[in-house]
């Protein structure tokens with residue numbers, strides 16, 4: 275991969291005015307690479323940039339996750355879990371055309387053929403994105419507490435052990451290093467905390483960071499580098515000019531740009547309908563809470579597989595995250611599902627004593643979920659100056675710099691670092 279030059283100043287004819295709609299980690303990362311290429315960038319967000327999916331997530335950078343959510347076994351598990359209020363995966367049954375269509379597409383993609391097709395695509399973009407994080411650490415424009423300590427998948431039951439051994443086999447076969455660990459091996463990696471498990475799988479190539487630090491410092495960096503931010507500015511209307519977007523409308527005025535980037539996260543389904551695009555997408559709600567000043571902390575991020583709970587050390591803090599509730603853009607907090615996370619912990623960390631948090635201490639975010647588990651990244655064929663960058667589901671933080679780099683290549687009319695065909699935003703049309 276070639277080294278970036280910082281804040282290039284392209285010749286005037288190459289410099290573009292670019293609007294990014296959505297200032298979550300995908301929009302912000304895109305702005306970072308567009309600025310590096312010397313473009314003028316303006317970000318519009320309906321909120322204040324803190325109330326989205328990008329700050330309270332589990333902070334894991336996961337090239338290990340090459341198998342999409344839509345995979346064989348998910349359907350039967352999903353159906354079993356649907357009847358349990360504390361289960362990790364839930365689809366709120368609603369008579370909603372968009373949800374029914376999404377569910378049908380998910381079902382159709384839960385096959386071995388889809389998994390085989392998705393693996394190289396997810397691997398490519400994950401490795402690109404991790405390399406971009408490494409480059410960012412080297413360039414050191416700001417701190418985000420990036421750590422390369424890997425990820426441990428922990429399990430209690432024989433059934434999960436089999437599934438995870440299969441996952442490790444598939445990972446190794448595809449060049450992602452994975453090691454099966456005995457309970458004693460796990461304990462050796464976690465000397466400060468008592469861990470009770472049947473075993474684990476260690477992915478040494480994974481990493482983690484503190485997402486709220488990344489978001490805060492990236493926003494400050496972009497502001498210092500003349501990126502314009504319009505917060506509390508929802509964008510719902512455009513003026514069109516045949517096959518191009520002419521301008522976007524805020525409540526106050528119309529603004530004209532050369533390129534428009536859609537990075538509206540879980541709202542992208544609604545947003546794209548307004549433009550007459552067909553982008554099946556549902557919010558996948560998840561929760562997290564964070565313990566501060568943990569005296570005996572874990573060292574390596576872990577996933578407690580039976581409860582699908584993610585646990586990440588962030589300095590002296592420890593964050594627990596989990597549950598996936600496919601439920602449009604509803605952002606209410608369901609304490610039963612948080613209870614599911616809390617109740618999972620003692621079986622793995624018997625000495626941790628984590629109390630049920632108050633509702634005010636719970637963070638929730640909506641993952642932008644495409645039905646096939648692959649993001650939407652690419653130029654629209656309907657409007658030639660529209661680029662879509664969303665649908666990263668449970669991996670948006672991991673895939674953000676890679677996505678930003680790819681979008682910058684599209685804006686620059688350059689070839690992209692990896693093939694974009696698997697991420698075609700019009701694949702459902």
Ligand SMILES: Cc1cc2nc3c(=O)[nH]c(=O)nc-3n(C[C@H](O)[C@H](O)[C@H](O)COP(=O)(O)OP(=O)(O)OC[C@H]3O[C@@H](n4cnc5c(N)ncnc54)[C@H](O)[C@@H]3O)c2cc1C
Pocket residue numbers: 295296297298299300301318319320321323325326327328329330331332333334335336507508509510537538539540541542545558559560561562584595596597638639640641642664665666667668669670671672673
């Ligand atoms: C519990 C939990 C744990 C997670 N853990 C991880 C993890 O460990 N690793 C990982 O890689 N990923 C993780 N994720 C997923 C990750 O957080 C998301 O994929 C990512 O944050 C999505 O980023 P985004 O920029 O697409 O969306 P968002 O952060 O939601 O940003 C979208 C933005 O668009 C704005 N917007 C929407 N519509 C409009 C409009 N019409 N006009 C203007 N603005 C608009 C919104 O206000 C919002 O700010 C986790 C998610 C959850 C819920």
